[in-house]
Amino acid sequence: MKNYAKSVGHDYEDIVSIGFIGLINAFDKFDGEQYDVRFSTYAVPLIWGEIQKSLRASGTGVRYSTGIKDIGWSIRKNELEDLSVDEIAAQLEVSRGRVVHAQDFLKHGIPGSLDQPIRAAEGESSIADLIGEPDDATGMFVQEFLDSLTERERMVAVGLMDGNSQTDIAPTLGVGKGQIYNMRKRIAEKYLEYSGMQESIQSPVKERTLEKEVKKVAKKNKPVSITEKAVNAMKEKGMSYKAIAKEFGVTLQTLTNRRQNWELERVREQHQEGKDMKKPLEKESVTAVVTAESSADLSQVITLENEIKGLKDVVDLKDRIIHEQRNVIVQLKVERDELANRSETIGGWQEEIKDERKLLAILLEREAVRIKNLLEVG
Structure with missing residues (x-):
């Protein structure tokens, strides 16, 4: 990314800042229910598009028309680079001036391959050998931002990065979809504030996606599922239901509703087992359905x-x-x-x-x- 910034005539920090703007826009617009893709898959094109839009607006570099580019690609496709301008113009049936512009496009208008060989005193090397691998602190940057959030905001952020929709996250926290939307807006505002306070950002927003680092962070911070077994284990340790609810990051009413649902499910299973064991009568009889709310005498x-x-x-x-x-x-x-x-x-x-x-x-x-x-x- 640093080399790319240098090639387009911009500072590395400026390119990263522009990328962060694209990331915030992606975070604000992302809806897992509508797009059915992971956040990282959705965000990368928007980040790259924001960078390209800014570069176009700044007017950096020489612009080539589509016709000149087509001539350039024809020269490369037909392996005409070693011919003279007149020979190329004759074969492609275009003017000498357009051939000159096309050659300039091939030389300066497209990026070279990292595997392109170059001559050195020690022998032949590639551009990639000279560039080396840049340090990648993306995971550390993401983790630091997540640590700056509240527990519930962190659960929402990790859930969204993990590809879950607002509807999927809401039951986990015991809140409505609207509250998840409001928390998402607060997270975006905090991210803008957080990124603005960074004096020096060591990690670029990679063109290839943040998916690998997001997976690591999401796995580490993934919310614990509220299960009856886990609640009973905490209760045996002497914890109150209020403390257990706080431990899971939900309200006491949400935990109470879960416990009632578990009890109701258990009663239904017991009733179903009783019906399965009962022998059929010779004559048709009336069977009473026993529920948790009302038990017939x-x-x-x-x-x-x-x-x-x-x-x-x-x-x-x-x-x-x-x-x-x-x-x-x-x-x-x-x-x-x-x-x-x-x-x-x-x-x-x-x-x-x-x-x-x-x-x-x-x-x-x-x-x-x-x-x-x-x-x-x-």
């Missing part, structure tokens, strides 16, 4: 079963009555049909049969109404 269960049994008896009785009434209706229909046949063959009885048919129709209508009422009551 055995006598109440028996009373309910008796009431339901009585209701089933009433329903069975109504079913038998309906069945008998349907048989009566069928019989009446048969008699009606017989009377109809007689009326067709015996003309003298037509009036009598007509009256009987009216009577049967009335009876059928009454029976239908009666059955309908019974069905509605059932």
Whole structure:
């Protein structure tokens, strides 16, 4: 990074400061739920973009048009570097002036490879051999900043760097998503203040990402999960629930809610085991669901079963009555049909049969109404 700063004509500290601005912008805009990537993956392009934007604004260096760059890449692709300007211009069918500009672009407009060999008195070396490895204190810088935060702010910062969303972090601290958002803003403000107080920054913001160092810090500062086993162990040591809640960095109410959930889950498991062990009855019976909030008394269960049994008896009785009434209706229909046949063959009885048919129709209508009422009551 120091060599890059020198190549673009800027001080190393200026480049790092610009990179920090990009880092703060990335931290403020990052939303793990929306982007579904790690913070470091999201932040690096923004940091590099901020540096490039600042360099463009300062107007450092010579700018080359796209056409000149294309000619330069064609020269390199076709291995024409060793030819004269006239020969290159003839082969690429461009003017001599454009070839000269393209050669200048290849010489000064693109960075050279670190593996590019150079001649030295001791033999042949590469640029990378002369540059060496810069000291990297990124991990120390990140750790120092995390140590300057409160316990809860550190848990939020590490959670965000570890790729978790605000929704994922909120239950761990026992707070709402809005409070996590406010803490995130405070962390960003503290980071601006912290970076501004640094007289000399030894560590550059690497182009390759801060992911390795972030992983180390996140692993070291990752919040401890609140488990029933851990709480019981602390309680056996004589700690109060208030002290245990403080140890985990949550409120006493949050810890109480966790304990209630554990108890409820245990009751449900015991009830499920009891249902699995119970043998099926020959007749259908009513089973009472016992919950942690209300436990049904055995006598109440028996009373309910008796009431339901009585209701089933009433329903069975109504079913038998309906069945008998349907048989009566069928019989009446048969008699009606017989009377109809007689009326067709015996003309003298037509009036009598007509009256009987009216009577049967009335009876059928009454029976239908009666059955309908019974069905509605059932």
